Each structure stands twice: as structure tokens, then as C-alpha cells.
Amino acid sequence: MAIGLGWGSAAAQTSAIHAPVPPQCEQPLPVETLSAQEHFTNLEPLCLRSAGYYRHYGQWLLQQHNPVAATEALERSLLLDPDHLGTQLDYAQALLAAGDTDSAFNILGTLRAMPDLPAHLAALMDFQLLLVQRHTASGAPTPANGFYSKVMLSQALGGDSNLNNATTTTNVTLTYPDLDVSLPLAPAFLPQSGGTATTALQWTGFLPHERHAWLFQVEGRTRHTASHATRYQQLEAHATWLQDPVAPSQWIARAAHTQLHWGGRKLYSSQRMGAQHQWLHTRADTSCRTAAGIEVEGRAFPGNRTLNGYYQGGLLTLVCQRQDSINVQLRVGADRARDPNRAGGTQQQSELRVQWHTRQGAYDVQTEYGVQHQQDAEGYSPLLLRNAQRRILRHSWRLEASRQLDWPAFGSPHWFGSVEYTQQRSNLQAFVSSRSATQTGLRWTWP
Numbered sequence: 001m002a003i004g005l006g007w008g009s010a011a012a013q014t015s016a017i018h019a020p021v022p023p024q025c026e027q028p029l030p031v032e033t034l035s036a037q038e039h040f041t042n043l044e045p046l047c048l049r050s051a052g053y054y055r056h057y058g059q060w061l062l063q064q065h066n067p068v069a070a071t072e073a074l075e076r077s078l079l080l081d082p083d084h085l086g087t088q089l090d091y092a093q094a095l096l097a098a099g100d101t102d103s104a105f106n107i108l109g110t111l112r113a114m115p116d117l118p119a120h121l122a123a124l125m126d127f128q129l130l131l132v133q134r135h136t137a138s139g140a141p142t143p144a145n146g147f148y149s150k151v152m153l154s155q156a157l158g159g160d161s162n163l164n165n166a167t168t169t170t171n172v173t174l175t176y177p178d179l180d181v182s183l184p185l186a187p188a189f190l191p192q193s194g195g196t197a198t199t200a201l202q203w204t205g206f207l208p209h210e211r212h213a214w215l216f217q218v219e220g221r222t223r224h225t226a227s228h229a230t231r232y233q234q235l236e237a238h239a240t241w242l243q244d245p246v247a248p249s250q251w252i253a254r255a256a257h258t259q260l261h262w263g264g265r266k267l268y269s270s271q272r273m274g275a276q277h278q279w280l281h282t283r284a285d286t287s288c289r290t291a292a293g294i295e296v297e298g299r300a301f302p303g304n305r306t307l308n309g310y311y312q313g314g315l316l317t318l319v320c321q322r323q324d325s326i327n328v329q330l331r332v333g334a335d336r337a338r339d340p341n342r343a344g345g346t347q348q349q350s351e352l353r354v355q356w357h358t359r360q361g362a363y364d365v366q367t368e369y370g371v372q373h374q375q376d377a378e379g380y381s382p383l384l385l386r387n388a389q390r391r392i393l394r395h396s397w398r399l400e401a402s403r404q405l406d407w408p409a410f411g412s413p414h415w416f417g418s419v420e421y422t423q424q425r426s427n428l429q430a431f432v433s434s435r436s437a438t439q440t441g442l443r444w445t446w447p
Helices: 009-018 038-046 051-063 067-080 083-100 101-112 119-136
Strands: 148-160 171-175 181-184 193-207 212-224 230-240 249-264 267-285 286-301 309-321 324-335 347-362 363-379 390-405 414-426 435-447
Touching: 009 083, 038 051, 051 067, 051 083, 193 435, 267 309, 286 324, 309 347, 363 435
Parallel strands: none
Antiparallel strands: 148 193, 148 435, 171 181, 193 212, 212 230, 230 249, 249 267, 267 286, 286 309, 309 324, 324 347, 347 363, 363 390, 390 414, 414 435
């Protein structure tokens, strides 16, 4: 792979080599009357030592469908900052657009092998690698170079303070017209703690078609406990269509099915569909994708059909990649009752979830925080706070650390350990609860 160095005159390079980098070199293209090309041309003599300048210039050239010039600018950026992940991805994309598929494939393959690569970038890289293979293959593509899949198996042992998701209130007050009566809850309805053994199996498939792509995922999870009543099995299946994963903007459509069996009985199932429009934008050395869309979901409870509902809502997401990655999701919507006799009627719901991923030495560290709010439109029950509208506020937090083990005889698994805590508050005593859990185990991935 050749490195182009024909940028600026030798005199300009000599005079600038020891000068500090002006702040404007590291800033993205401003919105001004000055044309973009004039902006970059005027700044170049001042920015010969600025990786940010050449990165932004290369990104702009790539958007202008000038991959050859973009390749040269991004090469210069990598000479000044060779470890910048966003620039490496842009450089591979420019090489691919310029027809240098061998170099693009080598770069993407090296980046894809990074153990701490965030999941959303791994999926994008898989698509780009397959796109390279399709461009270089002769004749019709075979399943080997037209479809990528992987399997992940994890086994963990741990403990849980509230296996049955019970209320932490020991007494419930019933509100009759003339008096209030406080009754203690039976032991069977109080939180039960104990050990857990959890097994999860996940399959992921990635299928490109021209510039579109399909992403499939199926995951099964089972938890074994000493009591049959607190065991569960969960199945989730997702299919996602991406209009053009490497474009600055794209449409995304999703469909999903979930079902949960608890204590040997089918507790819950849902079918969800959604559509989003996603935009890519960069600022300084951060690359972000913003998306806005809508979701619809049918929710069914076979054991108590009066709880069935139909959800409609909006979704905003922000995914940013720097040295670390952060994912922010905001959902707002309403769950409308299918049965007019459902307690509380329509439920107004909102959720904010933040995920953060970083690398600390040999360890991958991920943390997630979520807050959910629910407000019923009607009174829940005349016997609970005299038919007050139920309000629920739920906080959850999870922290996981993992690292790869040098155990080739056992398939070189990843060790992981996690802690999590959930607290639910409500104006109705029966819906107040808390839970804490820990677990540790091993995770294998093929290929």
C-alpha cells in the first residue's frame, strides 16, 4: 500500500514542522459562505501537522465521490495519528471506493480481529469485508463469501436477591370506603434469594445484497434455580434491514419476536416492528450515528389476557465512537389495553438507556444504566390508595468486565463477571421492589 506525500511545498513543510497546530485545524468544516474546497486550501499551510485537518478533508473528499484524493488525505492523517480507529475505517472505505480492494481487505481484516471492537462497528466491518469479497470474486458469489455468521455460547454461575421479582413490601394496605386495612404478605409472595446457573446461546447472521444488508440474530437463554417456580427460558429473534451501512445516511427496518416461559408456563410474548432513519456525522475525532424512528409492538400474557396491550411510540438513538463508545436510546410511547377492563387502562411509558464501552488494559468494561417511567391513565384499583393512578419509576444499572483467556485447549474463551442492581418505586405499595445479582462465567465465540 503506497503512502502519498505530495501535500504542500517543501518550504511550507519545513516552516511548519515545529509550529504548534492551530485550533481551527482540528475543527470540522464550519457552515460559512466560504466554499469547502477554499476552506481546506486556505488552512493547509497551517495544518501540515494536524491529523484532524487531514481526517476532515479526507471525509469531505469521500463524500464528494473523490476517493483517490480522499485516500491521500487520510494517509497523511494516519501518518500523524496511526491508531485513530475512525480514520482507519474511513481509509479502508476510500481504498475500496478507489478500487484497491486488496489493501482495503487487509485493513478491515486487521481491525475486525481487535478483541475490544464495539459490536456496532463489528457489524459494519463484516459488511465491508463481504463487500470486498463480492467485488473481487469472479462469477456468482458462493454462500461462503456471501454470508457471514457466528455463534456465541456463554455459561455463568451467580446469585440473585429476588429470583421471583417479588415486591419488597411486607404489608399491603387495602383502602375500603370506611377504613384502611393493612395485611401482611404470605412468605410465598416475598423475595426469594438463591443461586443461579445461566446458559445463553446466540447466533448472528449477516447477509449483504448489493449495497443493502440483512442482519439476523437469534438468542436463547435459560436460568436454572433450586426452585422450579423461579426457572425461566427466554427466546428472542431479530431481523434488521440496512439500506446502506457505509453511506452517510440510511433507512433501517427491524422486526422482532420475544417469548418468555416462567416456572414451566408461557408468561409473555411480543411481536415488534420499527423503522428508523440514521445519519452519520463527525466532529473532531468522534464519529456518531443519530437515528429517529417509530416502533409498534403487540404484547400478550397468555396466563392473564386482560394485561394484553398494543404499544406505539417513538425512538431516538445516538451511537458515538471515539477511543470508547457510547450508545444512548430514548423511547416514548403508550401501551393501549386490548381489554377495556385492564387495571389502569392505557399506560404512558418512557425509557432512557445509556451504554458505555471502554478498554482498560487487557479488560473490556461495559456499563449500562436505564430509567423507565410509567403512568396509568385510569385508577388501578379501588382497594389500592382509593383507585389512584399507578405511577412506576424503575432504575437499573449493570457493570460487566471481561478478558480473553490464553486457554487454547479450551477454545480460548473469554472470562466475564458482572454485577447488577434494580430498584422500582411506585405510589402503590404492591409495586415497590429491588433486586441485586452477580454472576461470573465463560463465553466462547465461533468462528
